[in-house]
Structures are given as C-alpha cells and as structure tokens.
Amino acid sequence: MRYLVNAAGIPNYGDEFIALAWLRYLQHHRPHDEVVLDCLDPGRADKLIRTRIGELPVRFADAMWALTRDVPEGERAYPVLRERVRPLARELFAEERPEAIHLLGGGYLNAMWPQNAALVAAAAEAGRAHGIPVYGTGLGLMPADASPEFREDLRSFRYVESRDAAGARELGIRKGLDDAFLGVRALVPWEDAPRIVVELQGDMIDDAAREIYRARIDELLAREGAATGAGVAFLEAFPPHDAALWPELCEAYPEARFIDFWELWERGQSGAPGQIWLTTRFHAHLLAAATGAAGIAIDIRGDYYGVKHRSLTALGTGWPVVRLDDPAPLPPARTSPLFRRTSQLRAVRKRLLAGRLHPPAR
Structure with missing residues (x-):
C-alpha cells in the first residue's frame, strides 16, 4: 500500500x-x-x-x-x-x-x-x-x-x-x-480558447483588495480592447468563493464567459500561445505559462503568493509579478517560449x- x-x-x-x-x-x-x-x-x-x-x-x-x-x-x-x-x-x-x-x-x-x-x-x-x-x-x-x-x-x-x-x-x-x-x-489546448483569461479569487482577499483586483481587471480589458468582454473568459478555481465577483463582471462585460470549476476541471487549466492571462493564483501562472500563454501575475500576499510567483519567474516564465497595491499601470503581459520547452x-x-x-x- x-x-x-x-x-x-x-x-x-x-x-x-x-x-x-x-x-x-x-x-x-x-x-x-x-x-x-x-x-x-x-x-x-x-x-x-x-x-x-x-x-x-x-x-x-x-x-x-x-x-x-x-x-x-x-x-x-x-x-x-x-x-x-x-x-x-x-x-x-x-x-x-x-x-x-x-x-x-x-x-x-x-x-x-x-x-x-x-x-x-x-x-x-x-x-x-x-x-x-x-x-x-x-x-x-x-x-x-x-x-x-x-x-x-x-x-x-x-x-x-x-x-x-x-x-x-x-x-x-x-x-x-x-x-x-x-x-x-497531460494538458491539451482548448478548441475554443479565449483571447484573454482572468482567473478570479474569492478566498484570502478582503473587500478592499477585491476592489483593487477588480480595477486591475478593468485596466487590462480596456487596454486590450475588450470593453464588452468579447473573447474574455473568467475562471473559477476555488468554488464557490471565486464566483463572488462574477455577477458584477457579467453586468460590466456581457459578452464574457464564466467557466466554473467543474468545467475547468473537465477542460484542464491549459493556456495557449497568443493568450493573455491575469491571475493571482500560482498554479494558473505555472500551467498557463507552461502551455505557452503570456500573462501577468498579481501578488496579493508577499510572504505566500509572492514567494510562489517569484519561484516561477526564477524558472523563466517571463511573466511580470505585480504587487496588488502597486499604483503603477499594469506592465505588458509577457511570455517565454523557452519556458514552454523547459517545462517539458x-x-x-x-x-x-x-x-x-x-x-x-x-
């Protein structure tokens, strides 16, 4: 045994x-x-x-x-x-x-x-x-x-x-x-992969931090020309907490998709070249970067998430890691084709x- x-x-x-x-x-x-x-x-x-x-x-x-x-x-x-x-x-x-x-x-x-x-x-x-x-x-x-x-x-x-x-x-x-x-x-690309993926987080984040993250989402989607949410998917990795922000996002971005945990589990958390991801979560950063996506990681707690995200940038994902409270504009999403190969x-x-x-x- x-x-x-x-x-x-x-x-x-x-x-x-x-x-x-x-x-x-x-x-x-x-x-x-x-x-x-x-x-x-x-x-x-x-x-x-x-x-x-x-x-x-x-x-x-x-x-x-x-x-x-x-x-x-x-x-x-x-x-x-x-x-x-x-x-x-x-x-x-x-x-x-x-x-x-x-x-x-x-x-x-x-x-x-x-x-x-x-x-x-x-x-x-x-x-x-x-x-x-x-x-x-x-x-x-x-x-x-x-x-x-x-x-x-x-x-x-x-x-x-x-x-x-x-x-x-x-x-x-x-x-x-x-x-x-x-x-x-074992990860395979999605046939209907969205252009932009935002992974939501409802745990380990208070109301004030959630508002800041919402503003970061708005900033990214405005910059990428996704004002209606067309080509955007919001992911739930930790139900039901991660879905808390979806009702207001759905209203603001009526053409966006919501992929709940159960659908995500069936599909697999796979990225794709040409995609842009925004996430606070470590495994989204790892798996999306390993499958070719560009992205930005948001650090909501330095001694926990910061350590995790920096461990991935040290391996060469290419993704910038931004503190949630950083007042500067979001940097461009980046990727590393080399990381995709070294992940294998x-x-x-x-x-x-x-x-x-x-x-x-x-």
Whole structure:
C-alpha cells in the first residue's frame, strides 16, 4: 500500500491537479498497488478523480487530516502539536503499514495553517516508530514554521524538498519543483480558447483588495480592447468563493464567459500561445505559462503568493509579478517560449523523481 497525502477535495484546482498527476503515475507504473489518498474531503476527491485513473485500487480517506481538526488555539505551536499527534500517529499505522507515506506538493504546510503541521508530525512519527519511508515533494513551506522541532521532523523524511528556494533556505532542505510539473504533459489546448483569461479569487482577499483586483481587471480589458468582454473568459478555481465577483463582471462585460470549476476541471487549466492571462493564483501562472500563454501575475500576499510567483519567474516564465497595491499601470503581459520547452524537461525530471520514490513494477 502507498499512502499519499494532500489537500484534495476542497476543491481547489491546483491541489486536485497534483493528486491526479501522482495517481496517474501510479496507474501507469504500479497499477496493482493499493493506494490511499488521505485528503480534506474524501467523497469530493473520489468524485473528481476516480473516473480518471482507470482501475487503480484507490481508497480515499482522511485519517491523517483528522489529526489537524479541532486543535485548540493554544495547542497549535508545533512542539505542543507534535506531542499531541505522536501517539495517535503510532496507533494509526500500527496494524496497516504502508510501503511509503508521501506528502504530495502544495501550499498547505506552512505557518498560515499551523494545525496542518500535524501531518508532518504524524508522518515523521510513523517513520520513526514503524520504519515506514516518508517522502515530501514539491512542498510550499513559506511562510515557514520556525520551530527546531518542525525542521527536525522534516529532515527525518527519507526524501523531502521545497518547491521554492526560499523554503529550501529557511528549512535547510533541498530545492525541487512543484508537483504540478508531473501533470503538465497531460494538458491539451482548448478548441475554443479565449483571447484573454482572468482567473478570479474569492478566498484570502478582503473587500478592499477585491476592489483593487477588480480595477486591475478593468485596466487590462480596456487596454486590450475588450470593453464588452468579447473573447474574455473568467475562471473559477476555488468554488464557490471565486464566483463572488462574477455577477458584477457579467453586468460590466456581457459578452464574457464564466467557466466554473467543474468545467475547468473537465477542460484542464491549459493556456495557449497568443493568450493573455491575469491571475493571482500560482498554479494558473505555472500551467498557463507552461502551455505557452503570456500573462501577468498579481501578488496579493508577499510572504505566500509572492514567494510562489517569484519561484516561477526564477524558472523563466517571463511573466511580470505585480504587487496588488502597486499604483503603477499594469506592465505588458509577457511570455517565454523557452519556458514552454523547459517545462517539458521539468516534467521529465519530476517523473524521474517519481520513479525513484515509487519504482515501476516489474
């Protein structure tokens, strides 16, 4: 049994995409292995993913995520949380011991959600107590938990990497790649691709920031000659929050399209050469740039989104990253044909890592 953990089931496009990419890898290379995906909402993740992974025997669960719930405010400091979780983790894996526990990539293990660090504590304890190999790939760890115990537990993993240089430096672990690169090669262009794509965001943004983002949208569409919304698509990656702005956008841009999460999931978040994207979200930046689109990334929180977007510009997407509160006009959308090619090489690199952690069956 292979025990995977990530934040699928919210749903949030990037987390679902990463879970699907790893399960598809196992479907092709270890098709007879029993797999558990421990996630936020097993029922919803099952609905989204099961039909796409053939006959791979997957069980959707939330046993490890249950350790993150109902943690009192006073027990969220990592040293305290760790002591709370360790006996539970030993018991959880006492009878059914997987061949590996693998924390998949994503931005769910950082100081913004301190209770989620229970996943690190539980995985590390299972490794120590039962000798189970523990892996962490493509982890978004910034802003980081600064406690020595958190670093100790991360470094106890048999393999662990940060998806960005900032997290690698802060925690003294290797720098790797975001796990979404594992799924890049499966993306296909849309037949009816819009000329301009705006990804909406309704979470982690207050009313004042939402108004500023709305003004940025208006600025871009006016500059690109899309006053009626013709050739424009607005995307929802995190339902229902991202749709909050759509009613007023629909009124302002009557010819625009709204693509809800479920349609986006069916289509895939693929860009195309000649397209212009505006987004606050990290995986939209990564996947659209990897498939050839030009774009502008808006940083709505420097210690979280800023780190993520800058990690992509460091890889060469070509997209400018603009602080939400920057009063200057939006820069032109840019792209990098080289990044489109190197993304395919990074997908190969990620697949090679997958082969090391979960070797193909013979």
